[in-house]
Amino acid sequence: xxxxxxxxxxxxxxxxxxxxxxxxxxxxxxxxxxxxxxxxxxxxxxxxxxxxxxxxxxxxxxxxxxxxxxxxxxxxxxxxxxxxxxxxxxxxxxxxxxxxxxxxxxxxxxxxxxxxxxxxxxxxxxxxxxxxxxxxxxxxxxxxxxxxxxxxxxxxxxxxxxxxxxxxxxxxxxxxxxxxxxxxxxxxxxxxxxxxxxxxxxxxxxxxxxxxxxxxxxxxxxxxxxxxxxxxxxxxxxxxxxxxxxxxxxxxxxxxxxxxxxxxxxxxxxxxxxxxxxxxxxxxxxxxxxxxxxxxxxxxxxxxxxxxxxxxxxxxxxxxxxxxxxxxxxxxx
Ligand code: PMV
Numbered sequence: 665x666x667x668x669x670x671x672x673x674x675x676x677x678x679x680x681x682x683x684x685x686x687x688x689x690x691x692x693x694x695x696x697x698x699x700x701x702x703x704x705x706x707x708x709x710x711x712x713x714x715x716x717x718x719x720x721x722x723x724x725x726x727x728x729x730x731x732x733x734x735x736x737x738x739x740x741x742x743x744x745x746x747x748x749x750x751x752x753x754x755x756x757x758x759x760x761x762x763x764x765x766x767x768x769x770x771x772x773x774x775x776x777x778x779x780x781x782x783x784x785x786x787x788x789x790x791x792x793x794x795x796x797x798x799x800x801x802x803x804x805x806x807x808x809x810x811x812x813x814x815x816x817x818x819x820x821x822x823x824x825x826x827x828x829x830x831x832x833x834x835x836x837x838x839x840x841x842x843x844x845x846x847x848x849x850x851x852x853x854x855x856x857x858x859x860x861x862x863x864x865x866x867x868x869x870x871x872x873x874x875x876x877x878x879x880x881x882x883x884x885x886x887x888x889x890x891x892x893x894x895x896x897x898x899x900x901x902x903x904x905x906x907x908x909x910x911x912x913x914x915x916x917x918x919x920x921x922x923x924x925x926x927x928x929x930x931x932x933x934x935x936x937x938x939x940x941x942x943x944x945x946x947x948x949x950x951x952x953x954x955x956x957x958x959x960x961x962x963x964x965x966x967x968x969x970x971x972x973x974x975x976x977x978x979x980x981x982x983x984x985x986x987x988x989x990x991x992x993x994x995x996x997x
Contacts, residue, residue, distance in 0.1 A: 673708045675780030679762045680769040680817035681845065681937050681946055683890075684905050685826075685883040687861050687912055689811045691873070693880030694827045696835065696887060697817035700845065701973060701982045704760040704773045706781035711755040715740065719758035726756075735805025739775045742801050743782045746794070754785070763969070765851040767938015772814040775802035795819055807854045823975075825887060838893025840976035842949040844926065844958045845937070848918045849968025852943025857914050860941075864913065879908050899932025899948045906935035914940035918966070923947075925965040929958045959985050 679702040685695025714725045722733055729737045744751050756778070762770040779798045783790045790798070796815060803810045816832035817824055824832040865872040882905050889897040906923060909915055915923075919936045926934040926947035934947035947962075949955035955972035962970045963985050973982040 671710045673781050673785035675706045675708075675777045675782070675784055677704050677773040677776035677780065677818050678702065678821075679704075679773050680814060681843065681944075682767070682813065682817075683823070683937075683946070684886045684901060685879055686767075686813075686936075686938060686940070687858070687909065687914060688876040688879035688883075689813050689826065689828060690858060690861070691865070691876045692828055693876050694825060694883045694887075695811075695813055696823060696825060696883055696890070697813055698823040698841070698843075698975065699817070699821060700768060700843075700971075702760075702762045702768065702971070704758065704762060704770075704777040706774070706777040707757040707759075708781045708785040709755045709757070710753065712753055715752060715754050715756065717756045717758065719756075720760065721764070735771065735802035736774060736778065738805060739778060739798060739802035740782070743779050743798050746798065747782065747786050747788070749786060756781075763847060765853070765943070766847050767852050767854070767936075767940070767943035768845075769814040769818050769938075771806040772799060772803055772818045775799040776815070776818050792819065808858065810854075823890070835887065835890060837890050837975060839895060840974050841895060841898075842951055842955045842972070842974050844931070844947040844949055844955045844962065844970060844972040845944050846922050846926075846947075846959070846962040846967035847944050847969040848922065848942055850918065850942035852939050852941055854939040857939035857941050861912050861914065875908055875911060879905060882908070895932055895948055895950075899934075902933030902935045902946070902948060903927075906933075909936055909940060916941050918942070919945050921965055922962055922967055925961050926958050929961045930954065931958055956983065959983070 679700040680697050681700045683696040683698055689695035726737045762768050764770045776799055799815050811828045813826045816826050823835040825835050826832045882901050886901045915936050922945045923934040931947035937944050937946045949958050959970040959972045970985045971982055
C-alpha cells in the first residue's frame with residue numbers, strides 16, 4: 665500500500681507472529697507464520713544534503729546511526745544504489761507501533777516499509793525478489809543468519825507456510841483465528857537464543873535433530889487443521905510445540921507464567937512466539953470476547969502489554985491493553 669507523489673512517498677509494513685515452528689525452521693523444518701496488524705510507516709520527503717532519519721529510536725543523519733540500527737543504514741544505501749539514485753536529499757520519517765526486540769519482526773517490518781517507500785518515492789514498486797534481497801541486508805545485521813521467516817511473513821498479507829531456502833506459500837485458514845498476544849516487557853535476543861540452540865545441537869546432534877523433526881511434524885499437522893478451521897486441534901498443537909520449545913531451553917519463567925494463565929483462562933492453546941527468552945507469547949481464544957478475557961487475565965499476571973484480534977478481515981481491529989506506569993518524580997523535587 666504505497667502512495668506516490670513527486671515530493672512525498674509512504675511505505676507500510678505489518679508485523680508477524682510465528683504460530684508454529686520457530687528455531688526448528690533454522691534447521692530446515694517447515695513453520696507457519698501469520699500477519700499481526702501492528703504496523704510501521706516510512707515516509708520519504710524531499711530534503712537537501714545528507715539523508716536524515718526521524719524515528720522514535722533515533723533522529724539525525726544516517727551516517728551517525730547507533731550500531732543497533734546499522735542494518736537499516738546499510739539497507740537504505742543498498743536500495744538507493746540499486747535504484748541508481750544518490751545517497752542524499754531525502755528525509756525519512758519512521759513511525760512504528762511494533763515494540764522492538766519482542767519476536768514480532770520489528771526489524772524486518774522497518775526494512776520492508778523503508779524499501780517500499782524508497783521505491784515509491786522514485787515511482788517504482790519492488791518485486792518480491794527485490795524486496796527480499798534488499799531487506800535481507802538489514803536482517804543479517806539484526807539476526808546474524810536468519811531463516812528468512814520474518815521477512816517472508818511480513819511481506820505477505822496472508823498466513824504462510826515457510827521453509828528455509830524455498831519460496832513461502834500462502835495458506836488459507838478454514839475459519840478465523842482469535843489470537844491473544846502478551847508482551848513480557850523483556851527484550852528477546854534472537855541472535856543469542858539461536859546460538860544457544862546451536863550449541864545444544866552441536867552437543868547432542870542426533871536427539872536434537874529428532875526434536876527439530878518432531879516440531880516439523882507439528883507444523884505439518886497444524887497446516888491441515890488450520891485449513892479445516894479446527895481451532896480446537898490447532899490449540900493442542902500450539903501446546904505440543906511449547907513443550908518442544910521448553911526442551912530446546914528457549915522459554916523462561918515469565919513466559920511460562922503467562923502461558924499457564926492463558927490456559928487456565930480457557931485458551932485453546934498457548935506458546936511463546938519468536939526466539940523466546942523474553943519477548944512475547946500467543947494464545948488461541950474461542951472468540952473475540954474470550955480474547956478480551958484472556959488479555960485481561962494476562963495483564964493481571966504481569967504482562968506489560970497485550971493485544972487481541974481476529975484474523976477475519978472485516979474484524980481486523982486490534983485491541984490493546986497497556987500497563988500504565990506511574991512516573992516517580994519525587995526525587996527531582
Ligand atoms: O526474530 P524472531 O525473534 O521472531 O525469531 C525468528 C525465528 C527464529 O526461528 C528463532 C530465528 C529464525 O531466523 O528463523
